[in-house]
Amino acid sequence: MSNKPSPKTPHPTKPNTRPGGLPTRPGRLLVLLALALVLLAVGIWPVLATVPIGLVVQGAATVVGAVPGPVVLAAALALAWRAHRKYPPAATPKTA
Structure with missing residues (x-):
């Protein structure tokens, strides 16, 4: 018998990570998916999605307006x- 793990099992010294190197957390993913579904169902998602875009446009207009x-x-x-x-x-x- 060999002490090497089979290719199907995760590496014994490496944690389960995503390609970016961050650990996978299925619980967090499920919570985010549930939040997205709730926001879509309630109808708040489009409003929340446009807020950062509006802030960027407002900031750019302020900077451009301040320069003669x-x-x-x-x-x-x-x-x-x-x-x-x-x-x-x-x-x-x-x-x-």
């Missing part, structure tokens, strides 16, 4: 010029 228009125009022109330069920057000498 000429500054945005100058930044756009500088980025366009940098992206479409005719000549690349000078090469640096290689060190031996």
Whole structure:
């Protein structure tokens, strides 16, 4: 008889892990699935799903609104010029 575990059994020293390395917890997964079903059944899911998107849009609008228009125009022109330069920057000498 060999002391090696059969290929069907989990490794004796490694915990049961997912590909990301996090341990699998079926209880937590069942609770999350139950919560998702309850939220879908009650009808709150669409409202909760749009809240983070609305906050991101509101934050972006605040940042863009705080920057004056000429500054945005100058930044756009500088980025366009940098992206479409005719000549690349000078090469640096290689060190031996």
